[in-house]
Amino acid sequence: MASPFGKILLITGSSEYLSDRTRARAVAGIKAADAECEVATATSGGLGAGEIAGLTSPSLFSSASALVLTELQDLPDVAQGELLAYAKDPSPDVAVVLVHGGGQKGKGLLDKLRAQAAVHEVKNEAPKYERDHARWVAGELRDLGTRIDEEAATLLVAAVGQDLRALAGAADQLAATLDSGSEVTVEVVRRYFGGRADVRGYEIADAAIEGRINVALEQARWAETAKVAPVLITSALAAGLRQLARLADAPARLGEGELARHVGAPPFKVRVLRRQLQGWEPSGLARALDAVAQADIDVKGGAADPAYAVERMVLQVAAARRR
Numbered sequence: 001m002a003s004p005f006g007k008i009l010l011i012t013g014s015s016e017y018l019s020d021r022t023r024a025r026a027v028a029g030i031k032a033a034d035a036e037c038e039v040a041t042a043t044s045g046g047l048g049a050g051e052i053a054g055l056t057s058p059s060l061f062s063s064a065s066a067l068v069l070t071e072l073q074d075l076p077d078v079a080q081g082e083l084l085a086y087a088k089d090p091s092p093d094v095a096v097v098l099v100h101g102g103g104q105k106g107k108g109l110l111d112k113l114r115a116q117a118a119v120h121e122v123k124n125e126a127p128k129y130e131r132d133h134a135r136w137v138a139g140e141l142r143d144l145g146t147r148i149d150e151e152a153a154t155l156l157v158a159a160v161g162q163d164l165r166a167l168a169g170a171a172d173q174l175a176a177t178l179d180s181g182s183e184v185t186v187e188v189v190r191r192y193f194g195g196r197a198d199v200r201g202y203e204i205a206d207a208a209i210e211g212r213i214n215v216a217l218e219q220a221r222w223a224e225t226a227k228v229a230p231v232l233i234t235s236a237l238a239a240g241l242r243q244l245a246r247l248a249d250a251p252a253r254l255g256e257g258e259l260a261r262h263v264g265a266p267p268f269k270v271r272v273l274r275r276q277l278q279g280w281e282p283s284g285l286a287r288a289l290d291a292v293a294q295a296d297i298d299v300k301g302g303a304a305d306p307a308y309a310v311e312r313m314v315l316q317v318a319a320a321r322r323r
Contacts, residue, residue, distance in 0.1 A: 004030050005064055006092040010113055013124030014102035017164045022122050023068060023099055030066045030095045037095070039066040045074035052082035058093045066095040073106035080109050087116040126164065130239075131266040133157045137167045141184060144175035148184035150268050155186055158202050159193035201228070201236035204314070209240050209276050213318040220310050230299035230306040237317060238292045240276075245285050247273050284320040291316035 004026070011022050030037055040055055055067045069075075075083065083098075090096065098113070100106060113119050127133045134153035141148045148156070160170045174184050174192065204223065207216035223233060246263045247270065260267045280288075295313035299306040 004095040008096040010121040012100045015126035018124035037064045041068040047079040072100040129264040140171040201232040205236040205240040234296040288320040
């Protein structure tokens with residue numbers, strides 16, 4: 001492993017969880033390189049003239065030292081010049097970790113830091129779409145020595161939600177539970193996470209969209225008994241219908257990957273959506289989306305009986321479907 005001393009790690013991006021994890025791993029790497037290393041942590045916003053120089057000076061009590069500087073976007077102008085001067089000629093006995101919180105603030109400083117040979121950047125952008133979260137959790141499991149297929153990864157995201165901390169915990173749980181080298185399948189995800197509310201919401205949504213009204217109503221009543229929040233069901237139906245609408249409006253001759261990006265779903269889900277779309281016309285999709293929007297308002301406080309609002313939504317969505 002390369003020595004972290006004499007170098008600067010720049011952590012950027014919008015994902016607080018990923019940035020925190022990268023920072024923790026960087027500090028662990030510094031301590032592994034020198035167990036006696038003193039690690040100081042400072043917040044950028046409060047630094048004044050001369051403080052950067054003090055924080056990046058070699059330690060009097062150990063052979064190496066380290067600085068973790070957070071909220072880099074708030075670093076005052078007077079301290080920015082000092083940091084850039086240090087980045088051009090870093091101390092060989094000091095490791096520096098800089099954490100930027102994302103966004104455009106401080107972009108000029110970032111660009112100048114990126115131009116320095118001693119600076120290595122790790123970008124931590126949060127996944128945006130369902131397919132991106134599925135790809136991310138598949139990478140987590142791969143790093144843990146476990147494989148997962150595309151459909152199972154998508155189901156895991158639906159079950160756990162899109163919070164990266166929760167998804168990482170689920171990946172750790174699966175990797176710890178299964179034998180090394182095992183593959184996480186849909187059946188495995190259902191076994192460990194099948195009772196989660198979001199999964200039930202998506203099952204209700206698929207049944208309603210596909211016109212399986214008896215199944216949709218049965219699942220909706222189960223969800224009421226299990227105290228599943230009605231908003232999870234309206235959200236799942238809204239997401240499914242919006243993906244259908246994007247697929248219906250997709251330009252012709254798009255490749256599979258391009259179409260998946262346009263719809264905001266993984267390729268296998270696009271194939272499911274194509275099949276579902278056969279039962280819909282644009283006017284019916286519009287009516288179904290209106291019904292879901294009204295149900296969403298109702299379950300968030302506009303109706304006395306949220307369970308009735310959910311069942312009415314299911315019936316209206318099924319009625320909007322082409323026979």
